Amino acid sequence: MTAVAAGVATPRRSWRQRSQNTRTAYLFLLPALLVMAIITFYPLVFQIYISFTSFDLKNLRPGAPAAPFVGTENFFRILDNNIVIPNFDFIRVLTFNLFWAFTNVVIHVVIGVAIALVLNVNGLRFKRFWRAVYILPIAIPPIIVAAVWRNMFDPQFGAVNQAINGTIGVLFKLPPFTLDWLNEPNPILTAGPLVLPLAYFALLAANIWLGWPLNSVVATGALQSIPQDLYEAAEMDGAGYWQRLKTVTLPFLRPAMLPFAIYGFVVTFNLFTLSYFMSGGGPFGQTELLVTISYRLVQEQHLFGVAAAFAIFQFVILLVVTLITNKLGRATASFDA
Amino acid sequence: MTAPRVVLATNVKVKPISQARTGGGRRLKPANQILLQLACIAIAATVLFPIVWIVGMSLDPRNISRPDSLIPPGANLDAYARVIARPTLNPVSFIQLALNSLTLAVLISVLSVGLGVMAAYAFSRMKFRGREFMMLLILAVLMLPAVATVGSLYINLNRISFGNFRLGGSLLGVALAVTSTQLPFAIWNMKGYLDTIPKELEEAAVVDGATKFQTFVRVILPLSTPVLAVTALFGFIAGWTEFILAQVFVVGDPSQWTLAIALNALVGQYAGSTPWSTFAAFAVLFALPVMIVYLLLQRWIVSGLTVGGVKG
Numbered sequence: 001m002t003a004v005a006a007g008v009a010t011p012r013r014s015w016r017q018r019s020q021n022t023r024t025a026y027l028f029l030l031p032a033l034l035v036m037a038i039i040t041f042y043p044l045v046f047q048i049y050i051s052f053t054s055f056d057l058k059n060l061r062p063g064a065p066a067a068p069f070v071g072t073e074n075f076f077r078i079l080d081n082n083i084v085i086p087n088f089d090f091i092r093v094l095t096f097n098l099f100w101a102f103t104n105v106v107i108h109v110v111i112g113v114a115i116a117l118v119l120n121v122n123g124l125r126f127k128r129f130w131r132a133v134y135i136l137p138i139a140i141p142p143i144i145v146a147a148v149w150r151n152m153f154d155p156q157f158g159a160v161n162q163a164i165n166g167t168i169g170v171l172f173k174l175p176p177f178t179l180d181w182l183n184e185p186n187p188i189l190t191a192g193p194l195v196l197p198l199a200y201f202a203l204l205a206a207n208i209w210l211g212w213p214l215n216s217v218v219a220t221g222a223l224q225s226i227p228q229d230l231y232e233a234a235e236m237d238g239a240g241y242w243q244r245l246k247t248v249t250l251p252f253l254r255p256a257m258l259p260f261a262i263y264g265f266v267v268t269f270n271l272f273t274l275s276y277f278m279s280g281g282g283p284f285g286q287t288e289l290l291v292t293i294s295y296r297l298v299q300e301q302h303l304f305g306v307a308a309a310f311a312i313f314q315f316v317i318l319l320v321v322t323l324i325t326n327k328l329g330r331a332t333a334s335f336d337a
Numbered sequence: 338m339t340a341p342r343v344v345l346a347t348n349v350k351v352k353p354i355s356q357a358r359t360g361g362g363r364r365l366k367p368a369n370q371i372l373l374q375l376a377c378i379a380i381a382a383t384v385l386f387p388i389v390w391i392v393g394m395s396l397d398p399r400n401i402s403r404p405d406s407l408i409p410p411g412a413n414l415d416a417y418a419r420v421i422a423r424p425t426l427n428p429v430s431f432i433q434l435a436l437n438s439l440t441l442a443v444l445i446s447v448l449s450v451g452l453g454v455m456a457a458y459a460f461s462r463m464k465f466r467g468r469e470f471m472m473l474l475i476l477a478v479l480m481l482p483a484v485a486t487v488g489s490l491y492i493n494l495n496r497i498s499f500g501n502f503r504l505g506g507s508l509l510g511v512a513l514a515v516t517s518t519q520l521p522f523a524i525w526n527m528k529g530y531l532d533t534i535p536k537e538l539e540e541a542a543v544v545d546g547a548t549k550f551q552t553f554v555r556v557i558l559p560l561s562t563p564v565l566a567v568t569a570l571f572g573f574i575a576g577w578t579e580f581i582l583a584q585v586f587v588v589g590d591p592s593q594w595t596l597a598i599a600l601n602a603l604v605g606q607y608a609g610s611t612p613w614s615t616f617a618a619f620a621v622l623f624a625l626p627v628m629i630v631y632l633l634l635q636r637w638i639v640s641g642l643t644v645g646g647v648k649g
Binding site: 018021022024025026028029031032033035036039040042043044046047050055060062115118119121122123124125126130133134135136137138139140141142143144145147148149150151152154157159209213266270272273277291294295297298299304307308311314315318319322 | 364365369370373374376377380381383384385386387388390391394448451452453455456458459463464465466468471475477478480481482484485486487488489490491492493495496498513514516517520521524549553574577578580581584585597600601603604613616617620623624627628631632635
């Protein structure tokens with residue numbers, strides 16, 4: 001990445017010239033830096049400051065006294081699950097959030113690659129048409145996708161229950177099926193801090209619908225850049241379809257899919273809309289994510305100080321996640337250094 | 338990392354075409370062709386079902402009663418008429434909501450591309466003191482979800498007011514807050530694309546006596562149209578559909594509501610009985626502009642999106 005820019009400065013120039021380069025560069029950067037200083041960096045610093053105070057609604061009014069300093073109390077309130085939000089359990093929310101992002105990304109990549117492979121089969125008809133149809137979910141704003149899927153899982157009027165009624169229900173003459181997918185109180189699975197309610201699977205279904213098409217687009221791009229000679233050579237060596245897949249296709253897909261999967265992990269980890277609009281974090285806060293808790297602290301509780309401390313936890317967690325995934329990505333990359 | 342892939346891409350472009358002409362279709366047995374087509378139809382059905390479902394529901398005259406077929410009997414556009422006249426319980430028309438969303442979208446789009454492209458150019462083409470540090474700083478901000486700084490932004494923008502106008506309670510405030518999260522994305526995305534423009538073009542301009550700024554305007558900007566368009570599109574969509582910041586900042590003033598706030602009022606967790614036909618018509622009208630623009634620009638989107646490291 002840096003090689004491109006480094007090239008500009010070779011051969012080594014005099015100090016005068018270099019400082020002039022720096023001046024030109026900062027002139028180009030000035031507008032963006034000025035705006036970011038005011039609307040990004042200052043709020044971030046301010047965020048750290050109020051995380052040590054008990055800033056809340058009464059400190060918001062103009063001319064209100066400064067919020068009193070409370071030390072690390074906000075941080076310990078979060079760890080002690082003492083932040084007014086009902087059913088909040090920091091470790092459980094964090095575990096669910098990590099599990100949610102991980103399962104989604106794995107499924108998205110597998111389905112996305114599988115469908116890209118189907119659409120890449122030599123001689124398949126209507127390829128362009130199918131690719132155009134499959135891109136549709138990407139074009140719909142996530143906030144609407146979430147609201148639509150909430151309706152799909154409605155116990156009475158939703159498409160899912162009606163489809164079950166219309167097929168299995170009619171066939172076996174069953175009474176109307178009215179399972180409340182998003183509010184079923186008994187979790188399907190409980191393992192230590194990991195609690196998976198039925199709503200998790202409803203959210204997963206919606207996010208799979210939303211997520212695989214973009215992975216498929218990326219995989220298709222990578223597939224089309226694989227030199228055809230490699231396949232011909234493998235075929236001459238007597239390799240069948242699955243062997244060619246293993247020895248030629250998958251190694252070529254990895255450098256494109258891996259960074260994209262890491263990016264997808266961060267996006268899914270912070271995916272506000274599905275949790276908020278589909279399940280509302282329920283049942284009993286079991287499908288809350290860190291982002292929805294963060295939002296509730298500000299919008300519903302007006303606990304700005306606690307929210308700021310919570311955001312710092314969020315930042316540290318994301319930093320650790322990114323460092324780990326980057327390291328994993330580098331360790332498993334076979335080539336493409 | 339980028340250069341070899343470009344070469345590969347141009348190489349293959351020739352081959353599959355010649356192969357298809359010499360009978361790529363022959364290589365697939367009819368049985369396999371049918372099997373794969375059936376799979377494609379099944380996938381298309383799952384993709385299309387929610388879309389057809391919501392459009393069908395928006396045409397349903399019975400508003401909430403159980404739809405029993407995808408095109409309901411007596412389908413009409415009543416729900417659309419209701420939505421356009423008065424989508425929520427507040428006396429705001431759909432046009433007003435859409436105009437507010439449009440204002441937000443245009444402001445964010447212009448701010449993030451306009452401010453971002455110059456910074457992206459500096460990061461891509463210049464060597465200067467503090468470059469690495471500032472790139473890391475921007476990347477770190479990119480990782481933070483918008484919601485993480487919403488409280489701090491709200492407090493600070495509320496302190497800025499002129500007479501009755503309070504920045505923290507206005508659409509302009511929302512636009513600034515969203516820009517704070519869109520700008521790092523815009524810078525990184527555009528830098529990734531500018532990295533792929535050959536340096537020789539610029540050097541030729543410099544030999545002809547052009548200054549850095551002239552080179553930027555005359556050479557780089559015209560060549561980066563795809564990424565400018567895509568970054569603007571992402572800014573536009575981010576503004577058009579923004580919920581969290583808009584809800585926190587302007588929910589108290591219905592005349593400044595956006596489409597996303599109204600959607601939340603329609604189906605939000607406290608709205609017990611949702612009028613589903615009204616909701617469906619609203620969702621269709623909300624999504625349609627984005628879908629049309631997206632499909633028109635589809636070709637450019639993959640080449641113009643570089644943030645995921647797709648292009649290295």
